[in-house]
Amino acid sequence: MAKPTAHGAKSYSDLVAMLPDHVRTVVRYALIKHGTMEEFATAIPGYAVMVAELAAEGADLIHAEGTPPFLILGYDEERRTIDAWEKSTGVPIFTSAMCQVNALRALGVRKLLDAGYDPTTGPEAERYFRAAGFDVLAVEKVPVDWSATVDLTEDEVFDMLAAVVRRHPGAEGLCLQGSKHWYLSAAIQRIEDELGIAVVHPIAARYWELMARLGLQGPRPGVGRLLRDMPPLTLPG
Numbered sequence: 489m490a491k492p493t494a495h496g497a498k499s500y501s502d503l504v505a506m507l508p509d510h511v512r513t514v515v516r517y518a519l520i521k522h523g524t525m526e527e528f529a530t531a532i533p534g535y536a537v538m539v540a541e542l543a544a545e546g547a548d549l550i551h552a553e554g555t556p557p558f559l560i561l562g563y564d565e566e567r568r569t570i571d572a573w574e575k576s577t578g579v580p581i582f583t584s585a586m587c588q589v590n591a592l593r594a595l596g597v598r599k600l601l602d603a604g605y606d607p608t609t610g611p612e613a614e615r616y617f618r619a620a621g622f623d624v625l626a627v628e629k630v631p632v633d634w635s636a637t638v639d640l641t642e643d644e645v646f647d648m649l650a651a652v653v654r655r656h657p658g659a660e661g662l663c664l665q666g667s668k669h670w671y672l673s674a675a676i677q678r679i680e681d682e683l684g685i686a687v688v689h690p691i692a693a694r695y696w697e698l699m700a701r702l703g704l705q706g707p708r709p710g711v712g713r714l715l716r717d718m719p720p721l722t723l724p725g
Contacts, residue, residue: 489513490538492531492554493520499667499691506695508704514558516541525607527672530554536573543577549701550581551694555665556608558585563619580701587697588663588688589620594696594719595686597661599623603652604665605632613665625656632669645675653683661686675710687712697721 491500494517504513516538520527535552542550550556558566570581592600600622602613614627630648632640640648653662662679664670667690676687692714699706700721708715 489515489551489553490518490542491515492518492528492557493523494622495542499671502671503691503694505703506691506706506708507698508706511698511702511704514542514547515547518554518639522560525556527559528554528607529560531557532561532569539579539581543579547579549698550577550579551587551698552581552583553694554640555583555585555588555690556612558583559608559612559616565615566616582701583699584690584694585616587693588690590715590721590723591688591693591714592622592661592663592686592698594721595661595688595714597622597686597688599660601625601652601659601662601685602627602657602665603630603649603662605630605669606641606665607632609665617663625659627650628652628655632666640670642673642675642678645670645673649675649679649687650683653679653685659685661688663688664690667691672711674710677710680712685716688714 500515518531518534520531535557539550541551542676561569566583566585570583574581602617602624609629610627614624617624649662653659662685672689672691676689679687689712692712696714696718707718
C-alpha cells in the first residue's frame with residue numbers, strides 16, 4: 489500500500505486488523521505534511537517511486553491510497569497513469585478513488601453525494617465522479633480540518649453526515665473523502681438505516697476491493713451494506 493502521509497496511520501492499522509492473518513501487507517508513505525492542494529498536486533511522482541519499490545519487493549497487488557492526488561489528475565488521466573504503472577511493474581494496481589467508484593457501482597448508486605474534509609472535496613471531486621458516470625447532486629466540504637489531531641465521535645459523524653444527506657433529498661449514495669478523522673463505525677450503518685442511503689466509507693471500499701481481488705470472503709456486519717453484503721466486484725473492461 490502506498491499512502492499519502494503517515495499522519496493518518498491509524499487508518500492503515502485499522503484496515504490491517506480487518507484483513508485475514510495470512511494477508512501480508514507492506515506500506516510506504518508519501519511526504520504529504522500539511523494536506524494542501526499544492527502538495528497533493530505534486531505527489532504523483534512520489535507515488536510512482538513507491539509503486540516501483542513495492543513491485544520490486546514482490547507485491548502481488550498494490551493499492552495507491554489517498555484520493556486527492558488522483559482526483560486532481562481526473563478520471564481519465566488517473567486510468568492512463570495506473571495502466572502505465574501496471575505495464576511497467578506487471579502488478580495489478582488500484583487507487584482509493586477507483587475502489588470508491590467500484591463500490592458505488594456495486595451498490596447500484598447513480599445519484600451521488602460526496603462529502604469530506606480533503607482539499608479536493610469540491611470541483612475536483614465533482615469533475616471526477618461526473619466523468620465516472622454519476623449524477624453528482626452535491627459535493628460538500630465538512631467543517632473538519634485535515635490536520636486536526638482530535639477525531640470525530642460516532643455521534644458527531646452521524647450528525648454531520650446526516651445533515652448533508654437531509655440537505656439533498658433524492659440521493660442514492662454518499663461517498664466519503666478522508667479516513668483519518670471518521671473511522672469505519674456503526675455511524676455508517678445508522679445513516680443507511682435511518683436515511684435510506686448507501687454510504688461508501690474509504691476503509692470499507694478499500695477492504696471490499698482488496699478482499700475481492702484476492703478472492704477472499706469476509707463480510708463484516710454492522711458497518712454498512714457494502715461490507716455486510718460484499719457484492720461482486722466488476723472491473724471496467
